[in-house]
Amino acid sequence: MSGEHKLDLPAPAVRERRALDLNGLGVLGLSVLLMLVGAAVIVGSAVVDSGLGITVGVLVAAGGSLLLPGLVAVAPGEARVVQFVGRYSGTVREPGLRWVNPFTTRVKVSTRIRNHESSVMKVNDADGNPIEIAAVVVWQVADTAQASFEVDDFVTFVETQTETAVRHIATTYPYDTHTSSGLSLRENADEITEKLSTEIAARVQAAGVKIVESRFTHLAYAPEIAQAMLQRQQAGAVVAARAKIVEGAVGMVQAALDQLAEKDVIELDEERKATMVSNLLVVLCGDRSTQPVVNTGSLYQ
Numbered sequence: 001m002s003g004e005h006k007l008d009l010p011a012p013a014v015r016e017r018r019a020l021d022l023n024g025l026g027v028l029g030l031s032v033l034l035m036l037v038g039a040a041v042i043v044g045s046a047v048v049d050s051g052l053g054i055t056v057g058v059l060v061a062a063g064g065s066l067l068l069p070g071l072v073a074v075a076p077g078e079a080r081v082v083q084f085v086g087r088y089s090g091t092v093r094e095p096g097l098r099w100v101n102p103f104t105t106r107v108k109v110s111t112r113i114r115n116h117e118s119s120v121m122k123v124n125d126a127d128g129n130p131i132e133i134a135a136v137v138v139w140q141v142a143d144t145a146q147a148s149f150e151v152d153d154f155v156t157f158v159e160t161q162t163e164t165a166v167r168h169i170a171t172t173y174p175y176d177t178h179t180s181s182g183l184s185l186r187e188n189a190d191e192i193t194e195k196l197s198t199e200i201a202a203r204v205q206a207a208g209v210k211i212v213e214s215r216f217t218h219l220a221y222a223p224e225i226a227q228a229m230l231q232r233q234q235a236g237a238v239v240a241a242r243a244k245i246v247e248g249a250v251g252m253v254q255a256a257l258d259q260l261a262e263k264d265v266i267e268l269d270e271e272r273k274a275t276m277v278s279n280l281l282v283v284l285c286g287d288r289s290t291q292p293v294v295n296t297g298s299l300y301q
Contacts, residue, residue: 119163
């Protein structure tokens with residue numbers, strides 16, 4: 001039985017690449033300088049009544065002002081997806097004040113690590129038992145272009161695919177296994193969560209998202225069968241404990257018989273050995289204190 005689930009996803013139409021950007025502080029200084037120079041030219045041309053000078057000054061000042069809309073402040077853990085007339089131009093990831101083509105649009109995309117905790121869902125495990133399950137997923141945007149253009153809303157996409165993967169994993173494995181082979185949700189949490197991370201990563205790959213980790217935050221039988229399953233678990237624990245006690249008692253009886261024979265303390269025939277073994281097992285395996293019985297006759301009376 002396998003929890004892996006491969007999706008036949010289309011190849012991404014766009015991949016992240018770096019946008020053509022410049023140091024924003026330098027462009028800001030150049031813009032201010034051009035506007036000051038343009039203003040000075042306009043004032044000087046007005047004094048000498050030069051129409052050409054005024055035109056040149058206006059053009060220089062306008063050129064400086066046109067640079068300002070291209071400035072964009074990028075905070076750490078954020079990126080700007082740049083588009084020009086509807087086409088993807090690149091992504092700005094370097095933090096600080098940057099400058100891009102002023103005629104482009106810039107959309108902010110968070111690249112910080114995020115958590116998503118799914119709601120508690122009621123599903124049937126591989127054995128058909130109703131269980132309640134929930135998980136938390138740690139994820140991060142790895143490709144801003146895919147996150148922006150391959151899916152409608154990458155946050156909602158991750159949430160939906162996470163719950164789908166949790167449901168699929170829950171229905172693939174039993175809550176508890178009663179044999180030595182096979183994985184179970186309760187006893188093999190590390191292996192199951194690794195498979196869960198793999199499946200979620202495959203499902204959200206189209207959105208350019210990287211899965212850091214996933215863990216179950218809630219795992220229990222549904223209330224309507226919880227009591228019955230608890231009794232079964234308790235019965236299994238009692239049987240396992242009794243088996244361990246019997247195993248230890250048999251070893252102790254064997255050791256007692258071996259020591260009696262080795263030290264020649266008493267010679268026991270087969271019937272006396274059987275009686276001794278029976279009495280010792282009753283004493284060692286009983287769950288109550290034993291009551292001594294004084295035999296004043298012989299074993300055969």
